[in-house]
Amino acid sequence: MSDFPDVRRALDAVPVPPLPPVDVAAIYHTALESQARSARRWKRVAAGVSALAAGVLAFALIPNLELRWKTPPMAVVVPPATPPDPRVAELIDEQRKLFALLRDSNAKHADLQDLLLTLARDVADRDTGRKQELAELAAKLREFETVTARQFQESERTNTALYNVVFAAKPKGDQP
Amino acid sequence: MRDADPDGDRMRRWAAGDRAAFEEIVRAWEGPVGRFVYRLTFDVHAAADLTQEVFLRLFRAGAKYRDGGQFKTWLYQIALNLCRDAARSKARKPAVPLTAEMDPPGTCEPGYEHRETAEVVAAAVAALPAFLREVVVLRHYEDMSFEAMGRLLGVPATTLKSRFGVAMKELEAVLIPRLGIEQAGTL
Numbered sequence: 001m002s003d004f005p006d007v008r009r010a011l012d013a014v015p016v017p018p019l020p021p022v023d024v025a026a027i028y029h030t031a032l033e034s035q036a037r038s039a040r041r042w043k044r045v046a047a048g049v050s051a052l053a054a055g056v057l058a059f060a061l062i063p064n065l066e067l068r069w070k071t072p073p074m075a076v077v078v079p080p081a082t083p084p085d086p087r088v089a090e091l092i093d094e095q096r097k098l099f100a101l102l103r104d105s106n107a108k109h110a111d112l113q114d115l116l117l118t119l120a121r122d123v124a125d126r127d128t129g130r131k132q133e134l135a136e137l138a139a140k141l142r143e144f145e146t147v148t149a150r151q152f153q154e155s156e157r158t159n160t161a162l163y164n165v166v167f168a169a170k171p172k173g174d175q176p
Numbered sequence: 177m178r179d180a181d182p183d184g185d186r187m188r189r190w191a192a193g194d195r196a197a198f199e200e201i202v203r204a205w206e207g208p209v210g211r212f213v214y215r216l217t218f219d220v221h222a223a224a225d226l227t228q229e230v231f232l233r234l235f236r237a238g239a240k241y242r243d244g245g246q247f248k249t250w251l252y253q254i255a256l257n258l259c260r261d262a263a264r265s266k267a268r269k270p271a272v273p274l275t276a277e278m279d280p281p282g283t284c285e286p287g288y289e290h291r292e293t294a295e296v297v298a299a300a301v302a303a304l305p306a307f308l309r310e311v312v313v314l315r316h317y318e319d320m321s322f323e324a325m326g327r328l329l330g331v332p333a334t335t336l337k338s339r340f341g342v343a344m345k346e347l348e349a350v351l352i353p354r355l356g357i358e359q360a361g362t363l
């Protein structure tokens with residue numbers, strides 16, 4: 001700093017005039033305006049791009065565009081046959097097997113039900129026969145009891161008669 | 177040299193949405209930036225406008241600031257770029273021409289000689305090519321090291337030392353005859 005002392009002194013003699021203070025509010029205002037301008041510009045750009053995209057789309061669709069004055073006949077659209085998915089085929093096979101198993105089990109179930117009904121009927125028939133036999137036996141037993149009771153009464157009457165005949169005819173004190 | 181880094185702190189606060197921090201930055205730096213811009217342009221109105229523009233640019237570019245303790249360099253870079261743009265956009269002429277009319281010595285009002293000296297020096301500095309004037313302003317008035325100037329201007333420090341020597345010699349060649357300074361054998 002020791003070089004050119006005279007020039008340095010001369011340079012130091014140059015005063016700086018007072019400058020107005022920086023207007024911070026103007027900075028905020030300008031920045032806001034700039035942001036608004038930028039937003040408007042982007043909006044215009046977006047609108048332009050959208051219009052361009054719409055134009056390109058319309059240009060691409062115009063060759064496929066048909067103008068019709070009447071309702072066109074309804075066309076039946078048959079979708080092309082597509083090869084079945086192997087997983088779907090496996091599922092169908094499994095379902096078929098399940099249906100077959102179900103059919104078999106239904107048949108077995110019906111057979112078993114028939115057998116059970118037959119057995120039940122047989123049991124019922126047998127039961128009815130046994131009941132008849134028991135009723136017959138009971139009747140015979142009641143008849144036997146009636147006969148026995150009558151025989152007991154006849155025997156008792158006979159015994160009484162005999163007792164009266166033997167012991168009631170002699171007077172007391174008589175010697176045989 | 178500051179102990180802490182208040183500018184970095186203010187920039188962080190401002191990035192976090194504290195507008196008062198931006199105002200603190202403006203109030204802290206409007207003087208140095210204004211003087212710097214004036215010494216590059218020697219035009220009060222242009223300096224006021226450019227200082228306002230500097231802080232507007234700072235406002236817009238605030239989020240891009242990366243705290244590396246080089247706030248002054250960053251801010252002066254903005255100011256320098258604006259001054260260069262302004263110089264390119266219009267053919268600038270010195271605010272105080274070298275051919276300014278001067279009253280004869282002894283007839284002037286008090287302080288006139290000082291003012292005359294200032295006008296002559298200002299005109300001499302303004303007449304320097306921009307790349308020399310920038311070096312003189314940064315080195316002499318802003319007391320910036322050649323390394324810092326190198327970071328700011330993107331020029332090697334040795335080149336800037338050479339430019340500063342050339343600029344001082346040119347100023348000496350202009351000022352000594354005009355101001356009647358006797359050469360002190362300082363070269």
